Amino acid sequence: MPLADAAETGLKIVIVGGFGVGKTTLVRSVSEIRPLNTEEVMTQAGAGVDDVAGLRNKSTTTVAFDFGRISLNEQTVLYLFGAPGQERFWFLWDRLFSGTLGAVVLVDTRRMADSWYAIDRLEYHGTPFVVAVNRFDEDGSRFSLDEIRQALDLPEDVPLVDCDARLRDSGKNVLITLVDHLYQQALAREMTA
Amino acid sequence: MIRKPVDIGDPHRLYTVTGGRSRGEEAGLDLVTLIVSECRPTEGMQSEHVRILELCGHPTAVVEIAADLRLPITVVKILLGDLLASGRITARNPRPSAAHGDAPESALLKEVLIGLRNL
Numbered sequence: 225m226p227l228a229d230a231a232e233t234g235l236k237i238v239i240v241g242g243f244g245v246g247k248t249t250l251v252r253s254v255s256e257i258r259p260l261n262t263e264e265v266m267t268q269a270g271a272g273v274d275d276v277a278g279l280r281n282k283s284t285t286t287v288a289f290d291f292g293r294i295s296l297n298e299q300t301v302l303y304l305f306g307a308p309g310q311e312r313f314w315f316l317w318d319r320l321f322s323g324t325l326g327a328v329v330l331v332d333t334r335r336m337a338d339s340w341y342a343i344d345r346l347e348y349h350g351t352p353f354v355v356a357v358n359r360f361d362e363d364g365s366r367f368s369l370d371e372i373r374q375a376l377d378l379p380e381d382v383p384l385v386d387c388d389a390r391l392r393d394s395g396k397n398v399l400i401t402l403v404d405h406l407y408q409q410a411l412a413r414e415m416t417a
Numbered sequence: 418m419i420r421k422p423v424d425i426g427d428p429h430r431l432y433t434v435t436g437g438r439s440r441g442e443e444a445g446l447d448l449v450t451l452i453v454s455e456c457r458p459t460e461g462m463q464s465e466h467v468r469i470l471e472l473c474g475h476p477t478a479v480v481e482i483a484a485d486l487r488l489p490i491t492v493v494k495i496l497l498g499d500l501l502a503s504g505r506i507t508a509r510n511p512r513p514s515a516a517h518g519d520a521p522e523s524a525l526l527k528e529v530l531i532g533l534r535n536l
Contacts, residue, residue, distance in 0.1 A: 227477070
């Protein structure tokens with residue numbers, strides 16, 4: 225499905241989380257296109273491949289990610305990226321996701337440790353984010369959001385919500401939570417500017 | 418399931434696709450820069466260039482082009498640099514998020530919020 229011919233502004237939101245946490249599911253539930261997959265290359269050393277000549281030797285590796293798309297209006301298109309949380313991916317953060325509006329950290333309560341690293345890296349990169357807990361059917365533990373906030377050592381001002389990544393309304397709510405958070409932050413900045 | 422692009426991983430092919438150049442005129446191209454064709458493909462044009470011109474009859478983001486061509490982002494930016502330099506495509510760059518210039522950032526975010534709520 226092509227974009228409107230008047231489309232002129234692309235925006236980015238990144239969904240970060242460990243393997244199997246439901247990033248692609250969340251992208252799919254809100255995207256107007258079937259999620260697509262693409263790759264970027266980097267050197268083993270971690271420095272980005274600015275230099276394609278580096279591709280001639282075998283010291284390169286690839287980082288794959290999914291993405292989907294939401295046309296917000298005739299002019300503005302929001303791209304959603306599902307990004308793997310593993311270490312090597314973060315070397316590519318600035319190259320791929322500079323200028324991103326913000327991020328969603330998608331959490332699986334059975335593998336909470338996966339999220340610590342993502343939160344740490346987002347703070348390091350100065351990317352604003354919210355945290356969404358993907359409640360799987362088999363999530364028998366049912367930790368409360370307060371318990372999860374404590375476990376993640378998450379500051380009070382970072383929004384934390386439940387979601388079911390399979391449901392469009394739930395995925396939509398996660399995105400609205402993020403953008404509303406960003407909006408409030410921007411208003412506060414503009415008030416004091 | 419994640420589709421594994423078949424062509425990625427052969428460094429020689431990537432090198433060939435870019436004509437051996439190591440660095441593209443990729444300045445200013447973002448993952449979500451929207452690309453629009455300004456002409457039709459012509460005879461003898463490199464197949465990747467042909468495909469890009471076909472795809473971009475409607476605005477198409479750099480990352481969508483990369484997914485379609487099954488090539489890494491870096492390589493696609495080099496190909497797009499060629500077409501930009503020769504005026505065969507134009508690029509609609511994303512508004513910078515921090516240095517917004519005229520419109521305040523809150524106005525952009527409000528627009529996004531409205532769009533999401535209307536979904």
